[in-house]
Amino acid sequence: MSEVAQQLQEIRTRMAAACARSGREVDEVTLIAVTKTFSAERVREAVEAGQVDVGENRLQEAEGKIPLLPSFLRWHYIGQLQRNKVRKVLPQFAMVHSIDSLRLAQYANEVARDLGLFPQVFLQVNHAEEETKTGFSEAELREQWTTLMALDRLEIVGLMTVPPAVDDPEKARPWFASLRQLRDELALVDGTRLPYLSMGMSGDYEVAIEEGATHVRIGSAIFGRR
Ligand SMILES: *Cc1c(COP(=O)(O)O)cnc(C)c1O
Secondary structure, eight states, X not given: OOHHHHHHHHHHHHHHHHHHHTTOOGGGOEEEEEOTTSOHHHHHHHHHXXXXXXXXXXXXXXXXXXXXXXXXXEEEEOSOOOGGGHHHHHHHOSEEEEEOSHHHHHHHHHHHHHHTOOOEEEEEBOTTOOTTSOSBOHHHHHHHHHHHHTOSSOEEEEEEOOOOOOSSGGGGHHHXXXXXXXXXXXXXXXXXXXXXXXXXXXXXXXXXXXXXXXXXXXXXXXXXXX
């Protein structure tokens, strides 16, 4: 078995244990293998081990790999999305996790109409309001919610976060819990369906699952250090 296959097996086992601890079903949580900086050859090892969902944070890097890998892969766009990349990202990615402002959401909605698409997107929340990160503050999201929900071409499926870096995964737990609470609150607004939470990376995915993550984005724990 390849090293990548072994790591994937270990992670899937830990994910299942985290699901069991929190009374959730294993199939409620999607593992996204984050392949940034790793070659298509390394990604292929993961695919041979059964991996289907893969994540990239740069369009150009993804475009180098997509043609080299099986077409059944589901690509997730997880990095900061510039306006001038939207037209190319929407048709090539199954989901965009990083819609980080109302302005970008409105623009993506226009582009989606032009292209005849109904893309599934997450709204990225910067609830620690870190200056180095983009995303909606909780207050902005509440304030802009009705406008966001009225965008007719974007299917807003959930919230995403990259919480402040911490040395101990337990310290990330409050951020994950607060993202879930925010989701639960927004989901009470009339007509909202908001099933997904994209949260948890190599160092803290088990805690994120215990707090309700439906999509975990894992790179280095699968492929090694970048
Ligand atoms: C790189 C990246 C990840 C994966 O990080 P690891 O620590 O390698 O698991 C997850 N989410 C985003 C947005 C990333 O850019």
